[in-house]
Amino acid sequence: MLKDSDAFPVIHSIIPHAYNIKRPTLQGSLRSVFIAKSIDGHFVCKFNHKDLAQKNEIISKTMLSDGINVPDIKIYNEGGFFIEVYRLIPGKTLYEHIGNGLPSEKIQYVYHDIVDAFIKMGSLPTKALDGLKCSRTDQVAKANITDTNNRIIAAICSKAIKTVNNGDQAHKGLYHCGITPKNVILNDACQFKAILDLDEAAIADKNYAFGMMVAKYQQLGQNINDLIDYYELKSGKKLNHKKVQRIANITNAGKSILWHISHLTKTK
DSSP, rough: OOHHHHHHHHHHHHHHHEEEEEHHHHHOOTEEEEEEEETTTEEEEEEEEEEHHHHHHHHHHHHHHOOOOOOOOOEEETTTTTEEEOOOOOOEEHHHHTTTOOOHHHHHHHHHHHHHHHHHHSSSSSGGGOOOOTTTTHHHHHHHHHHHOHHHHHHHHHHHHHHOOOOOOGGGEESOOOOOOOGEEHHHHHHHOEEOOOGGEEEEHHHHHHHHHHHHHHTTOOHHHHHHHHHHHHHOOOOOHHHHHHHHHHHHHHHHHHHHHHHHHHHH
């Protein structure tokens, strides 16, 4: 885990007037994110792999140019670390709102807005990631799972994801494959505002990406067919219903297994 004593001097070198640097309440598995206040505002500083950081900066610019609300990421190489820095997007996560009792119908409305953003992702130019080591979702998964578990599990999972993503080129797009309530920001009126954490945004098959997105929706007790119908109505395009459902089921089962493996490893 990244130590505060290592992170703080690096953050100060990028944001000279930073103060009250702290980790957010909701931390990811790598605990590599910090919030820094400064005279110029609040900033998020995320320590990341070089390849993921470079990919995230490009995707950030590409999505923003097409009206998809994501952080405006800039990357820095300081003190041997690669850091993504962007202005904090005010609001609370969908996860927090659900914890505070957000009604089921409100959750549905938020996910409709998420699907609207997902539709835009399908038209983004995948060539923007040409030449990058983490351009495909299987490559991203390998990097992330290696950190949270181990190389063997990462290799197995990445090969499985690569197999699932093989298919019609017309279904490929620059999709965020890790949209969950923890990285969706809402405003005070509980309306969709932005999608965070671009680590899992990469070139992917739309059915795979959609299945990953609705996996959490299914966990919340919602009917994923509602989102499939909404996508097809708004986009005028079809999804492979069986594949989306299969991906959602496998994702929910797989994440449970990975969590248990990770938990057992940490307690040894």
